[in-house]
Amino acid sequence: MSFKDALKSRAAESGHVTIQMEQKPAAEKAETKTAFTGALQARKVDTAKKEDPTQISTTFETGAVPVWSFSTLKDYEACPYRVYLAKIEKKPQKDSDAASRGTAMHDMAENWVRVGGELPAELSKFTAKFEWLREQFIDGKVQMEENWGIRKDWSPCEWNDPELWGRGKLDVFVRESETSALIIDHKSGRKYGNELKHSDQGISYALHAFHRYPELEHFSINFWYLDKGEEMPRSFTRRQLGVLLPRYHKRAMELTTAQNFLPKPNASNCNWCAYGNGKFGTGDCPYAS
Ligand code: SF4
Numbered sequence: 001m002s003f004k005d006a007l008k009s010r011a012a013e014s015g016h017v018t019i020q021m022e023q024k025p026a027a028e029k030a031e032t033k034t035a036f037t038g039a040l041q042a043r044k045v046d047t048a049k050k051e052d053p054t055q056i057s058t059t060f061e062t063g064a065v066p067v068w069s070f071s072t073l074k075d076y077e078a079c080p081y082r083v084y085l086a087k088i089e090k091k092p093q094k095d096s097d098a099a100s101r102g103t104a105m106h107d108m109a110e111n112w113v114r115v116g117g118e119l120p121a122e123l124s125k126f127t128a129k130f131e132w133l134r135e136q137f138i139d140g141k142v143q144m145e146e147n148w149g150i151r152k153d154w155s156p157c158e159w160n161d162p163e164l165w166g167r168g169k170l171d172v173f174v175r176e177s178e179t180s181a182l183i184i185d186h187k188s189g190r191k192y193g194n195e196l197k198h199s200d201q202g203i204s205y206a207l208h209a210f211h212r213y214p215e216l217e218h219f220s221i222n223f224w225y226l227d228k229g230e231e232m233p234r235s236f237t238r239r240q241l242g243v244l245l246p247r248y249h250k251r252a253m254e255l256t257t258a259q260n261f262l263p264k265p266n267a268s269n270c271n272w273c274a275y276g277n278g279k280f281g282t283g284d285c286p287y288a289s
Helices: 003-014 026-049 070-078 080-088 097-115 121-138 195-212 238-256 267-271
Strands: 142-150 166-175 180-187 218-225 230-237
Touching: 070 080, 070 195, 070 238, 097 121, 097 142, 097 166, 097 180, 121 142, 121 166, 142 195, 166 195, 180 195, 195 218, 195 230, 195 238, 218 238, 230 238
Parallel strands: 180 218
Antiparallel strands: 142 166, 166 180, 218 230
């Protein structure tokens, strides 16, 4: 008796049921295979029809706010009505001490890097770094407060370009090598609690540099918190920025194609809003909470 027959006989003696796998005829097998291949093909076609997440749309019509910047984008995402009041109604805003001080410190930093002399006390927590930056400036590697523009396809342009779609103004751009650059943003406020917002701002600047200088592969961004002496460095490769681009593009498209600017009143939005009833607001918003 063969081993197979012995097993069958033992199973029969034990009362266990043996299940014989049904063998499909060859023609039926071939039919199943063809159906499976067809299903796979159909799925492939379906997937191809879906939107490619790496592609960006460049042919859309812009709306009432046709040009974006990082600050307008953040305002829009916090409360579209704030952008309506600022950009469409053109309601004036109050001067705030904090904003004026921030502008003064930016001017101070830019002026010192260009001219040198005695470093102002307000910048003294970054003495060594400002000295390094001035050396880079003297070597011709630094751009400061340049008006960088982009069109819908992110091709670089001037702010007066008829196809201008986005604006960026970098405090400092240092060309470190053929393939790497450093972006520095001076902050007079605090780092704590602003990490996400500032990282997001850094990405928007890096995306401008990505398109303006296609030979760059490495992008470092550092925030200098001048009052506190703190820093927040970030870095990206070209490949990483390429992955982040479509989402950023979509956010900017939402702002620049918006038709409705609905208010989003809530305590945290309205307290700090330029049009709310808080310390910094003009009280122009009828929806302020
Ligand atoms: S006060 Fe509130 S609702 Fe009004 S614009 Fe500002 S954030 Fe929006």
